[in-house]
Amino acid sequence: MTPLTGSRPGGRSARIQQAVHEATKELLLTTSRDDLSVPMIATLAGVNPTTVYRRWGDLAALLSDVAADRFRETEPPVETGSLAGDLSLWAEHFLEEMGSGPGRSYVADVLAGDSSGENTGICAKYAMDAITQILARFPNETAPPVSEIIDHVAAPILYRILFTKERPASGYGDRLVARLLGGGIRRF
Amino acid sequence: MTPLTGSRPGGRSARIQQAVHEATKELLLTTSRDDLSVPMIATLAGVNPTTVYRRWGDLAALLSDVAADRFRETEPPVETGSLAGDLSLWAEHFLEEMGSGPGRSYVADVLAGDSSGENTGICAKYAMDAITQILARFPNETAPPVSEIIDHVAAPILYRILFTKERPASGYGDRLVARLLGGGIRRF
DNA sequence: AGCTAAACGCAAGTTATTTGCTTTACGAAA
DNA sequence: TTTCGTAAAGCAAATAACTTGCGTTTAGCT
Numbered sequence: 001m002t003p004l005t006g007s008r009p010g011g012r013s014a015r016i017q018q019a020v021h022e023a024t025k026e027l028l029l030t031t032s033r034d035d036l037s038v039p040m041i042a043t044l045a046g047v048n049p050t051t052v053y054r055r056w057g058d059l060a061a062l063l064s065d066v067a068a069d070r071f072r073e074t075e076p077p078v079e080t081g082s083l084a085g086d087l088s089l090w091a092e093h094f095l096e097e098m099g100s101g102p103g104r105s106y107v108a109d110v111l112a113g114d115s116s117g118e119n120t121g122i123c124a125k126y127a128m129d130a131i132t133q134i135l136a137r138f139p140n141e142t143a144p145p146v147s148e149i150i151d152h153v154a155a156p157i158l159y160r161i162l163f164t165k166e167r168p169a170s171g172y173g174d175r176l177v178a179r180l181l182g183g184g185i186r187r188f
Numbered sequence: 189m190t191p192l193t194g195s196r197p198g199g200r201s202a203r204i205q206q207a208v209h210e211a212t213k214e215l216l217l218t219t220s221r222d223d224l225s226v227p228m229i230a231t232l233a234g235v236n237p238t239t240v241y242r243r244w245g246d247l248a249a250l251l252s253d254v255a256a257d258r259f260r261e262t263e264p265p266v267e268t269g270s271l272a273g274d275l276s277l278w279a280e281h282f283l284e285e286m287g288s289g290p291g292r293s294y295v296a297d298v299l300a301g302d303s304s305g306e307n308t309g310i311c312a313k314y315a316m317d318a319i320t321q322i323l324a325r326f327p328n329e330t331a332p333p334v335s336e337i338i339d340h341v342a343a344p345i346l347y348r349i350l351f352t353k354e355r356p357a358s359g360y361g362d363r364l365v366a367r368l369l370g371g372g373i374r375r376f
Numbered sequence: 377a378g379c380t381a382a383a384c385g386c387a388a389g390t391t392a393t394t395t396g397c398t399t400t401a402c403g404a405a406a
Numbered sequence: 407t408t409t410c411g412t413a414a415a416g417c418a419a420a421t422a423a424c425t426t427g428c429g430t431t432t433a434g435c436t
Binding site (some may be wrong): 025032034045060081108111112120123124150151152154156158159160162163164165177 | 222235245248293299300303305307308309311312338339340342343344346348350351352353
């Protein structure tokens with residue numbers, strides 16, 4: 001529902017949505033999630049709480065939308081000149097971005113308030129697009145398919161961020177990429 | 189907080205916690221998450237809502253506890269006679285269990301209401317224990333370390349369950365295990 | 377320009393959540 | 407076994423969040 005999906009996307013709707021998103025982001029800087037409420041956000045956005053409830057349903061859904069939006073506005077992966085380099089650097093960025101305190105919260109928010117699966121889809125697409133872009137830079141190299149890179153680089157990183165307390169040390173992304181591309185004989 | 193963590197674990201506390209958990213599970217069978225409320229659960233459990241709020245804080249935290257509990261009570265992995273067989277079968281079970289409609293909700297619940305990271309830790313431990321048990325059955329075989337099996341079997345399965353709409357087809361777990369154990373030369 | 381309907385605001389009603397205080401019932405010590 | 411201290415539960419009143427019905431605004435269409 002986030003960008004302009006309603007049947008009347010222009011003008012007011014868009015303005016209000018933006019105001020609410022802005023207000024939410026601003027409050028998240030200073031307020032813990034437990035202290036956050038819809039009326040609070042609505043007031044800061046200069047909007048009636050009813051409007052927020054009718055458009056988003058509840059706070060979790062709004063937070064999910066806002067969090068998904070953050071992933072939408074992302075730079076294309078940095079170029080290093082080699083496939084392995086691009087993937088490693090991207091993996092480390094991904095790890096930094098998702099594993100930082102806020103990043104972790106955003107991922108959790110996306111999952112928590114997403115009944116339709118739309119916002120989690122956006123996250124998945126974010127990773128997929130980045131990897132696709134990288135692969136497109138090296139059309140002559142033999143590389144694993146996108147799905148495999150997601151399974152063996154992005155998935156482990158997210159698993160650790162979501163399910164274990166310590167965020168993975170930097171270097172973990174590099175190792176995952178090396179392992180994937182190393183390919184050949186491996187003694188475990 | 190789930191099992192008997194309070195400073196007064198015996199007797200009343202334990203009874204109430206169990207009653208609340210039972211009531212929650214029962215209501216989840218017939219009621220959608222959006223229609224569920226703390227007062228509703230408290231009434232069915234024969235407990236004052238205040239008690240629930242004071243012990244769990246909010247509905248999300250309670251649901252997280254209840255969901256984590258489901259993973260606690262799990263059978264040891266089935267034995268097939270071979271390492272590859274045990275791992276494959278476990279992966280497929282894991283996929284079935286987590287990828288089913290309810291399973292997916294439980295995972296989401298665990299993540300959504302877990303501010304301390306305790307309940308997600310339980311989920312992670314569940315996977316780790318199962319894999320550790322399997323490896324212990326084949327002490328003379330060369331096998332990847334537990335962490336690597338988690339990264340390349342459990343993590344991709346969970347990634348797909350959480351972030352993509354279609355649940356992975358059965359056979360996906362088998363393929364992940366085969367890929368991991370296949371080891372040798374691979375052409376992608 | 378005028379029409380239509382989606383989306384917002386307002387106010388009243390309902391339900392959920394918090395808080396201060398009292399009561400109950402473990403658990404330990406006599 | 408009785409008594410005592412305390413953590414946890416109950417109760418009731420106050421607050422805050424959420425819902426709903428209805429009138430008003432405004433974007434999109436002809």
